[in-house]
Amino acid sequence: MEVVASIMKDYIIELLKDGKRIDGRGLEDYRELEVKTNVIEKAEGSAWVKLGNTQVMVGIKADVGEPFPDLPNMGVMTTNVELVPLASPTFEPGPPDERSIELARVVDRGIRESQAIDLEKLVIVPGKLVRIIFIDVHVLDHDGNLVDAAGIGAMAALLSTKLPKIEYNEETGELVKLDEYEPLPVRKIPIPVSFAKIRDNLLVDPNLEEEHVMDGKITITTDENGYISAVQKSEGGSFKLEELMYAIDIASKRAGEIRKVVLDSLNKE
Amino acid sequence: MMEKPEELKLLDEKGYRIDGRKKYELRKIDMKIGVLKNANGSAYVEWGKNKILAAVYGPREIHPKHLQRSDRAILRVRYNMAPFSVEERKKPGPDRRSVEISKVIRGALEPALILELFPRTSIDVFIEVLQADAGTRVAGIVAASLALADAGIPMKDLVSACAAGKIEDELVLDLNKEEDNYGSADVPVAIMPIKNDITLLQMDGYLTKEEFLEAVKLAIKGAKAVYQKQREALKEKYLNIISEEE
Numbered sequence: 001m002e003v004v005a006s007i008m009k010d011y012i013i014e015l016l017k018d019g020k021r022i023d024g025r026g027l028e029d030y031r032e033l034e035v036k037t038n039v040i041e042k043a044e045g046s047a048w049v050k051l052g053n054t055q056v057m058v059g060i061k062a063d064v065g066e067p068f069p070d071l072p073n074m075g076v077m078t079t080n081v082e083l084v085p086l087a088s089p090t091f092e093p094g095p096p097d098e099r100s101i102e103l104a105r106v107v108d109r110g111i112r113e114s115q116a117i118d119l120e121k122l123v124i125v126p127g128k129l130v131r132i133i134f135i136d137v138h139v140l141d142h143d144g145n146l147v148d149a150a151g152i153g154a155m156a157a158l159l160s161t162k163l164p165k166i167e168y169n170e171e172t173g174e175l176v177k178l179d180e181y182e183p184l185p186v187r188k189i190p191i192p193v194s195f196a197k198i199r200d201n202l203l204v205d206p207n208l209e210e211e212h213v214m215d216g217k218i219t220i221t222t223d224e225n226g227y228i229s230a231v232q233k234s235e236g237g238s239f240k241l242e243e244l245m246y247a248i249d250i251a252s253k254r255a256g257e258i259r260k261v262v263l264d265s266l267n268k269e
Numbered sequence: 270m271m272e273k274p275e276e277l278k279l280l281d282e283k284g285y286r287i288d289g290r291k292k293y294e295l296r297k298i299d300m301k302i303g304v305l306k307n308a309n310g311s312a313y314v315e316w317g318k319n320k321i322l323a324a325v326y327g328p329r330e331i332h333p334k335h336l337q338r339s340d341r342a343i344l345r346v347r348y349n350m351a352p353f354s355v356e357e358r359k360k361p362g363p364d365r366r367s368v369e370i371s372k373v374i375r376g377a378l379e380p381a382l383i384l385e386l387f388p389r390t391s392i393d394v395f396i397e398v399l400q401a402d403a404g405t406r407v408a409g410i411v412a413a414s415l416a417l418a419d420a421g422i423p424m425k426d427l428v429s430a431c432a433a434g435k436i437e438d439e440l441v442l443d444l445n446k447e448e449d450n451y452g453s454a455d456v457p458v459a460i461m462p463i464k465n466d467i468t469l470l471q472m473d474g475y476l477t478k479e480e481f482l483e484a485v486k487l488a489i490k491g492a493k494a495v496y497q498k499q500r501e502a503l504k505e506k507y508l509n510i511i512s513e514e515e
Contacts, residue, residue, distance in 0.1 A: 096365075098369070101368045101372075102368075102372055102373075227475055228477070228481045232471055233470040233471065236376050236380055239467045241467070244470070244482070248481070252478070
């Protein structure tokens with residue numbers, strides 16, 4: 001494994017001297033992106049994402065529960081990522097490891113901090129009962145850049161989510177699910193875009209081979225208003241301020257293109 | 270982030286913060302090196318109300334053995350909060366936040382080390398947060414970096430760190446707990462100051478690109494000030510030893 005990685009590293013670096021990548025892309029090119037929504041009928045919302053050969057499935061489930069004590073008038077969202085062994089020889093069954101925890105938390109921050117979901121609209125009884133939105137990311141095939149695939153899938157799934165209307169009977173304290181559905185209130189579409197750093201090069205949307213040899217990685221989540229809602233430098237390596245400025249610029253450009261693919265997928269349903 | 274009580278003002282009319290600091294002022298920072306007997310290197314950092322202990326063991330034999338790398342040492346980092354370190358008792362052991370912080374701190378320290386020097390070994394960094402008051406990850410990095418130096422592990426540079434954030438629509442340096450809770454962004458940054466390399470960068474909040482870059486630059490300035498304190502702390506310990514020998 002280490003020998004292969006070191007030969008591959010030399011090859012990747014050699015190509016980068018001419019601005020080339022092993023799959024023929026330029027440094028700023030994203031892989032082909034396919035998004036399909038509402039692919040799981042049992043889920044309130046869902047999306048399947050194929051980014052190059054990386055595949056993820058995201059399902060949204062909704063429940064009713066208590067709000068956080070410090071945020072009594074807001075619904076709850078949680079994000080979870082499962083790296084199931086079917087997706088890669090390096091994934092093992094068991095509780096979430098640091099990779100899946102970091103992945104989930106970066107995706108979560110991008111959505112939460114941009115207030116993409118209007119959580120105030122998810123209150124049923126203020127301070128007592130609110131909707132809980134579960135974003136569950138299931139990685140199916142790992143060929144690099146899981147953060148972007150998961151983040152794109154999460155937004156597509158949220159946008160496709162329809163919740164059954166709920167009536168609360170004050171006298172009996174009972175909840176009644178109606179046969180009417182309303183869309184989840186989604187206000188923004190934050191999109192994460194990641195870069196691998198290899199020597200002095202920044203490569204957008206790294207594939208798995210590039211991730212194996214990269215020094216470090218950075219993810220920047222931007223929304224349609226040009227705001228940044230999450231940044232995460234990950235793994236080793238280091239970045240210069242100029243590289244960061246470049247990455248922010250490219251990230252918001254790529255995010256704009258990705259957002260279109262996500263919106264198109266909803267129209268195709 | 271919590272809902273801010275209406276009456277709470279994080280910045281007064283004169284531009285002072287609730288703990289009396291100006292916008293770009295750091296909290297008081299104290300550093301002590303070599304505070305533990307067993308560890309190969311250690312450091313204790315008090316940063317505002319943060320009290321943080323870091324220890325380094327290694328390079329040493331790895332357990333479990335299969336983690337061994339034939340071409341280099343592996344770096345392991347464990348960031349852990351004591352149950353009594355926060356207002357409401359924290360359940361002992363790693364939660365999701367600690368797992369993520371441990372991972373990004375490892376990524377922040379690794380570029381400073383020359384792991385190829387110690388094949389088949391591990392260098393283990395333990396960070397214990399004894400009291401937390403916002404900015405524990407940056408304070409943890411500062412302490413860990415000192416502990417690595419104290420352990421005599423060759424480093425390209427010390428890693429220094431500081432956070433910037435946004436409160437009441439203004440960018441400020443080094444958030445305290447209330448500012449972190451009720452502010453609108455937190456940007457922790459770690460750097461290797463000699464070459465201006467950023468080794469940790471996170472953002473939790475909602476900022477324009479311009480604001481974000483300003484926050485990063487501000488945090489870098491803070492980290493450079495902390496760096497001077499780190500150097501002084503190391504000198505204080507090791508120059509004294511030299512003068513005693515003379």
